[in-house]
Amino acid sequence: MDNTEKKHQRRIRYKGTHPKSFEAKYKELEPEKYKETIAKVIEKGMTPAGMHRPICVTEILDFLDIKPGQIGMDATLGYGGHSEELLKKLNGKGHLYAVDQDPIELPKTKERLEKLGYNNQILTINHLNFSEIDLIASVSGQFDFVIADLGVSSMQIDNPERGFSFKSGGPLDLRMNPKVGISASMRLKEMTKDEIEGMLIENADEPYAKEIATEIVSHLHKGKDIALTSDLYQVICDALKFIPYRDRDEEIKKSSQRTFQAIRIDINHEYEVLYEFLEKLPTVLKPNGKVAILTFHSGEDRLVKKSFQHYFREGIYSAVSDGPIRPSMDEQSSNSRARSAKLRWAIKS
Numbered sequence: 280m281d282n283t284e285k286k287h288q289r290r291i292r293y294k295g296t297h298p299k300s301f302e303a304k305y306k307e308l309e310p311e312k313y314k315e316t317i318a319k320v321i322e323k324g325m326t327p328a329g330m331h332r333p334i335c336v337t338e339i340l341d342f343l344d345i346k347p348g349q350i351g352m353d354a355t356l357g358y359g360g361h362s363e364e365l366l367k368k369l370n371g372k373g374h375l376y377a378v379d380q381d382p383i384e385l386p387k388t389k390e391r392l393e394k395l396g397y398n399n400q401i402l403t404i405n406h407l408n409f410s411e412i413d414l415i416a417s418v419s420g421q422f423d424f425v426i427a428d429l430g431v432s433s434m435q436i437d438n439p440e441r442g443f444s445f446k447s448g449g450p451l452d453l454r455m456n457p458k459v460g461i462s463a464s465m466r467l468k469e470m471t472k473d474e475i476e477g478m479l480i481e482n483a484d485e486p487y488a489k490e491i492a493t494e495i496v497s498h499l500h501k502g503k504d505i506a507l508t509s510d511l512y513q514v515i516c517d518a519l520k521f522i523p524y525r526d527r528d529e530e531i532k533k534s535s536q537r538t539f540q541a542i543r544i545d546i547n548h549e550y551e552v553l554y555e556f557l558e559k560l561p562t563v564l565k566p567n568g569k570v571a572i573l574t575f576h577s578g579e580d581r582l583v584k585k586s587f588q589h590y591f592r593e594g595i596y597s598a599v600s601d602g603p604i605r606p607s608m609d610e611q612s613s614n615s616r617a618r619s620a621k622l623r624w625a626i627k628s
């Protein structure tokens with residue numbers, strides 16, 4: 280190497296008051312200290328960073344009609360927003376079991392709920408995929424109620440290190456449990472063009488699936504990496520260059536959302552584990568036990584609907600919700616993340 284060549288120097292960053300890391304950026308990450316900031320963010324219909332606002336709480340609680348002394352399961356603990364409401368209804372009697380596959384957020388939620396006074400007398404939290412709900416039931420006995428709030432939490436989406444969003448730069452990972460499986464970046468490398476196209480259509484109804492799949496594969500064949508969320512976003516921009524300028528930005532945004540969703544579903548085997556969970560539900564519910572499930576896209580809603588209807592026809596469920604229940608208009612306007620939610624319920628015979 281030519282010693283006279285000037286070594287590339289990283290631009291010295293502004294050392295002002297602007298926080299640089301995700302942890303330092305949002306005051307909301309310290310909710311006790313910045314109550315006013317949090318209230319303002321919520322007022323604008325947004326979710327404060329590092330938090331998750333539970334959806335359809337009233338609808339879920341009305342349906343479950345929890346009585347103190349009951350045994351319940353929150354299959355998707357997340358920030359613990361739903362769990363907290365379920366625990367209030369138990370009023371110190373009975374037990375709530377909760378699982379989540381995310382090893383990063385789970386200890387924080389456990390600590391938060393402990394601070395609220397929910398210790399292991401009333402709450403047991405396990406790091407587990409809900410596809411293994413039967414393991415918990417083998418210890419707890421059957422449940423009076425089960426809830427699942429599918430998909431990813433706001434904390435996962437907002438943390439750039441997790442790679443869930445094209446809006447923030449970070450490694451293209453997308454695993455809810457980064458301790459198992461391979462990252463999205465690795466997964467794309469092992470897929471063929473047809474497989475990527477199929478995945479985009481099946482998991483997100485992506486209208487430009489062919490163009491995006493072709494661009495991903497040609498990018499990788501040229502020896503370029505798709506290691507970062509911004510790399511994938513750039514590939515999508517390149518694939519959609521043919522769209523007339525005036526519509527392009529909007530189409531790129533929608534396709535990016537769908538592409539990230541499709542890859543996330545694939546990486547986390549979301550349909551497979553949901554299917555297993557739905558299959559096991561009748562065995563873990565007590566007679567008259569109730570289940571409520573919140574979904575956020577048509578693929579998972581279809582699976583829940585089919586399973587509930589199938590077991591209803593078999594007489595295993597005595598009642599199922601007629602159709603999807605949507606969050607109220609108030610909730611949809613005060614929480615943008617509630618807009619795509621659909622709630623379905625079933626009661627065991």
Ligand SMILES: C[S@@+](CC[C@H](N)C(=O)[O-])C[C@H]1O[C@@H](n2cnc3c(N)ncnc32)[C@H](O)[C@@H]1O
Nearest residue numbers: 333355357358359360361379380381408409428
């Ligand atoms: C929408 S959030 C739940 C938010 C929660 N209801 C609350 O009020 O804070 C979904 C959570 O489910 C978890 N999750 C998704 N699929 C899962 C699975 N198969 N097994 C266990 N946890 C899962 C995610 O890691 C995430 O924390």
